[in-house]
Amino acid sequence: MMKERDLIIVGGGPAGMAAALSAYEHGVQDILLLERDQFLGGILNQCVHTGFGLNYFKEVLAGPEYADRFMKRVIAIKEIEVSLKSFVIKLSQKKEITFLKPGKISEVKAKAVILATGCRERTREMAHIAGTRPAGIFPAGLAQKLINIEGLIPGNEAVIVGSGDIGLIMARRLTLEGSKVKAVIEIQKKSKGLQRNIVQCLEDFGIPLYLSHKIARIHGADRVSKVDVVQVDDNFKEVPNTSFSIGCDTVLISAGLIPENELAEMAGVDMDRKTNTPLSKEQNKTSVDGIFVCGNACQIYDLVDWVTKDSLLAGKQAAEYIKRIK
Amino acid sequence: MSKQFICIECPNSCLLVVETKDGKVTGVSGNKCKRGETYAVSEVENPVRNFTSLVKAEGLEIKMVPVKTSAPIQKGLIFFAAQEVKKIRIVKPVKVGEVIAENFVNSKADLIATRDVSLA
Numbered sequence: 001m002m003k004e005r006d007l008i009i010v011g012g013g014p015a016g017m018a019a020a021l022s023a024y025e026h027g028v029q030d031i032l033l034l035e036r037d038q039f040l041g042g043i044l045n046q047c048v049h050t051g052f053g054l055n056y057f058k059e060v061l062a063g064p065e066y067a068d069r070f071m072k073r074v075i076a077i078k079e080i081e082v083s084l085k086s087f088v089i090k091l092s093q094k095k096e097i098t099f100l101k102p103g104k105i106s107e108v109k110a111k112a113v114i115l116a117t118g119c120r121e122r123t124r125e126m127a128h129i130a131g132t133r134p135a136g137i138f139p140a141g142l143a144q145k146l147i148n149i150e151g152l153i154p155g156n157e158a159v160i161v162g163s164g165d166i167g168l169i170m171a172r173r174l175t176l177e178g179s180k181v182k183a184v185i186e187i188q189k190k191s192k193g194l195q196r197n198i199v200q201c202l203e204d205f206g207i208p209l210y211l212s213h214k215i216a217r218i219h220g221a222d223r224v225s226k227v228d229v230v231q232v233d234d235n236f237k238e239v240p241n242t243s244f245s246i247g248c249d250t251v252l253i254s255a256g257l258i259p260e261n262e263l264a265e266m267a268g269v270d271m272d273r274k275t276n277t278p279l280s281k282e283q284n285k286t287s288v289d290g291i292f293v294c295g296n297a298c299q300i301y302d303l304v305d306w307v308t309k310d311s312l313l314a315g316k317q318a319a320e321y322i323k324r325i326k
Numbered sequence: 327m328s329k330q331f332i333c334i335e336c337p338n339s340c341l342l343v344v345e346t347k348d349g350k351v352t353g354v355s356g357n358k359c360k361r362g363e364t365y366a367v368s369e370v371e372n373p374v375r376n377f378t379s380l381v382k383a384e385g386l387e388i389k390m391v392p393v394k395t396s397a398p399i400q401k402g403l404i405f406f407a408a409q410e411v412k413k414i415r416i417v418k419p420v421k422v423g424e425v426i427a428e429n430f431v432n433s434k435a436d437l438i439a440t441r442d443v444s445l446a
């Protein structure tokens with residue numbers, strides 16, 4: 001017979017860790033936390049800049065420090081079993097989970113499941129940028145991983161598309177690593193990034209930000225050679241005779257994030273097709289009783305502090321649910 | 327003289343209106359909290375920034391150890407810091423908060439690790 005656990009949490013980033021701690025604090029005694037990476041912490045491990053935790057810890061922390069505080073609390077609680085390198089491939093409506101671990105496939109059933117699966121980046125294809133398909137085009141978060149985790153520099157001269165926070169943070173990181181960031185291109189009239197990041201990531205380094213501009217075309221055979229930039233009007237239509245080119249070997253795409261919810265879908269959870277998030281009448285709940293969603297999988301947050309808050313609530317709700325059905 | 331700039335101390339990003347005389351701050355408004363005032367004085371008289379980077383690891387479980395300065399350092403030192411950090415190697419396990427380089431680039435701040443790293 002399939003083993004049954006009280007609560008299974010998928011994802012060991014800030015959302016999953018907060019959910020686990022909160023569920024434990026609200027009385028759940030048997031928690032399995034599944035994380036596909038070899039460490040807990042999720043995306044925070046590559047967010048080495050500071051600015052995390054001001055709200056929750058009332059301190060300015062780097063991403064890994066924020067993760068560390070939760071990790072140590074999670075590991076200290078024996079009722080929370082952490083399983084690393086564990087990749088969930090299936091979730092059923094009856095809350096049966098199949099996951100892979102190197103050399104092993106496991107099946108386990110849960111009374112309640114919390115999906116803390118985070119989000120992924122929008123790609124060049126989703127941003128509809130015309131041109132050739134040379135090497136040198138990266139989602140900004142992937143470039144962040146290359147630099148901060150792998151110690152590799154993606155290119156010498158970069159243009160960044162999109163002025164969300166990840167794009168801005170990467171403009172600074174690339175500059176400090178010795179690459180030249182030639183421009184940040186934003187199609188909207190205003191940047192979605194925090195004003196403080198525009199100041200400390202662009203203005204500090206004299207990196208130009210082109211608002212109401214877009215990349216009309218990417219050029220290059222094997223490697224990116226240049227991009228054509230053009231101004232757009234209020235309807236995002238190209239303004240004639242405003243086109244200019246910027247030579248570069250690298251293009252970073254920072255075009256926003258989409259919640260990762262394939263497991264919820266697989267389990268038959270009703271989804272909002274536009275946002276790729278579960279439809280729900282109440283925060284963190286889904287159309288399937290006992291399946292909860294929290295953090296960036298539930299909605300894209302711009303601060304990890306809000307992810308934590310949201311996930312603490314999800315942990316509490318799961319605990320209440322488990323008590324109710326027992 | 328009056329200057330306007332954005333406080334970068336927290337995500338509120340308040341627009342500060344700063345009165346200065348002979349390079350010194352004589353008045354600050356627009357700040358939602360006390361830290362905005364401190365930031366305004368520092369930004370005019372001695373601008374500083376948090377510095378974060380990565381140090382190469384050898385024989386440890388990860389390739390790059392994330393680091394930060396224990397306090398903000400002078401803005402003018404940032405590029406030098408980014409170059410100097412590349413010369414350091416970490417070969418022994420470290421704990422979060424552990425000092426990697428004291429008085430880093432003579433900034434009076436230490437370079438510290440921002441995560442635990444064990445042996446490979």
Ligand code: SF4
Pocket residue numbers: 333334335336337338339340356357358359360361362363365
């Ligand atoms: S003045 Fe205070 S509230 Fe406003 S941005 Fe600065 S630190 Fe934040």
